[in-house]
Amino acid sequence: MTLESLHEFLASFWTVWAVIIFLLIVYWALRPRNRKRFEKDARIPLDDDR
Structure with a gap:
């Protein structure tokens, strides 16, 4: 070779x-099992926890 x-x-x-x-x-x-997790993660920048 x-x-x-x-x-x-x-x-x-x-x-x-x-x-x-x-x-x-x-x-x-x-x-489909990951859908809720990804939707929750997509909201992270929009959440105002401070």
């Missing part, structure tokens, strides 16, 4: 890995 072929393999591997991680994050963010 040459260095060039190893580089090509690792480049394609990291591209696939990055896409998988991205899709998992999108799945986590769009789950």
Whole structure:
């Protein structure tokens, strides 16, 4: 295995890995169970607790 072929393999591997991680994050963010938490977190800048 040459260095060039190893580089090509690792480049394609990291591209696939990055896409998988991205899709998992999108799945986590769009789950209905997280809706209330995100709505509460979105109100943080608007809350006037001081």
